[in-house]
Amino acid sequence: MAYLGNPAYTMAVLEKHGFHFQKKYGQNFLIDTHILEKIIDAAEITKDDFVLEIGPGIGTMTQYLCEAAREVVAVEIDTNLLPVLDDTLKEYDNVTVLNEDILKVDIASLAGEKNSGKPIKVVANLPYYITTPIIMGLFESHVPLASITIMVQKEVADRMQVGPGTKDYGALSLAVQYFAKPEVVCVVPPTCFVPQPKVASSVIRLTCHEKPPVEITDEGFLFRVIRASFNQRRKTLANGLNNAPTIPVAKEDIIATIEELGYPASVRGETLSLEEFARLSEALKKKVH
Numbered sequence: 051m052a053y054l055g056n057p058a059y060t061m062a063v064l065e066k067h068g069f070h071f072q073k074k075y076g077q078n079f080l081i082d083t084h085i086l087e088k089i090i091d092a093a094e095i096t097k098d099d100f101v102l103e104i105g106p107g108i109g110t111m112t113q114y115l116c117e118a119a120r121e122v123v124a125v126e127i128d129t130n131l132l133p134v135l136d137d138t139l140k141e142y143d144n145v146t147v148l149n150e151d152i153l154k155v156d157i158a159s160l161a162g163e164k165n166s167g168k169p170i171k172v173v174a175n176l177p178y179y180i181t182t183p184i185i186m187g188l189f190e191s192h193v194p195l196a197s198i199t200i201m202v203q204k205e206v207a208d209r210m211q212v213g214p215g216t217k218d219y220g221a222l223s224l225a226v227q228y229f230a231k232p233e234v235v236c237v238v239p240p241t242c243f244v245p246q247p248k249v250a251s252s253v254i255r256l257t258c259h260e261k262p263p264v265e266i267t268d269e270g271f272l273f274r275v276i277r278a279s280f281n282q283r284r285k286t287l288a289n290g291l292n293n294a295p296t297i298p299v300a301k302e303d304i305i306a307t308i309e310e311l312g313y314p315a316s317v318r319g320e321t322l323s324l325e326e327f328a329r330l331s332e333a334l335k336k337k338v339h
């Protein structure tokens with residue numbers, strides 16, 4: 051059987067089905083077998099695994115996943131791709147294609163049904179227009195997860211893995227690192243896709259923590275504190291928190307808390323580590339009015 055990662059075969063399949071790319075769905079299909087192999091290797095899929103693929107496109111990566119995994123569910127929003135997927139995946143009996151918007155799928159129920167509630171692996175070449183909602187949706191809805199191996203914009207992968215004091219550090223870095231250990235697998239140039247995206251991409255593997263690295267009594271409040279702290283990047287931490295309606299703490303209590311924790315009143319959010327945000331969040335929680 052011909053694998054789709056081969057550019058000539060991919061073009062032939064697109065032509066056969068008269069497929070037209072839809073920009074609004076972030077459709078950039080992979081045409082590089084080396085990158086596909088790297089993604090599958092990094093995801094460490096075995097015949098015991100249930101894998102969720104987000105956005106199979108014409109089924110390029112899905113074919114590799116079907117070969118490696120016990121079972122695959124691929125969620126694709128574009129109805130025009132269904133006849134293509136029927137064709138390209140016809141040799142596999144361990145795959146189900148769901149024609150849905152991933153943001154509306156109850157993934158926790160899917161994991162319950164297909165994997166007895168055990169942690170699942172997610173693999174995707176993500177549509178870039180909704181990268182953050184997809185990742186945060188997976189984490190915040192507490193889907194049982196083993197790992198997420200994804201292609202994202204290079205710049206987004208960089209933001210996920212940096213620490214305090216760097217220009218890319220922000221709410222996404224902290225959220226991802228609270229839930230997982232990020233490792234960039236490789237950088238992927240635009241020439242590996244059809245059509246070519248305008249930016250470079252990276253494959254990043256997020257190995258999900260069994261237990262978060264910091265102890266916290268109210269996860270929702272921690273994330274509200276983090277978001278408020280980075281909402282206005284050029285402002286001080288105290289101003290960011292004070293301007294956020296989601297943090298109902300008086301300005302003088304915010305400043306007192308910051309100083310009690312040993313920071314100057316002018317400290318900026320981008321210098322604090324996850325551990326420090328956890329302490330700040332616990333202390334502020336006690337001052338909510």
Ligand code: SAM
Nearest residue numbers: 075078079080105106107126127151152175177
């Ligand atoms: N996996 C394929 C590949 O690597 O060649 C296609 C990747 S392409 C970057 C992203 C895919 O996600 C497209 O097939 C697109 O139609 C699909 N998609 C976009 N938004 C989606 C959504 N909200 N839910 C499910 N799939 C979506």
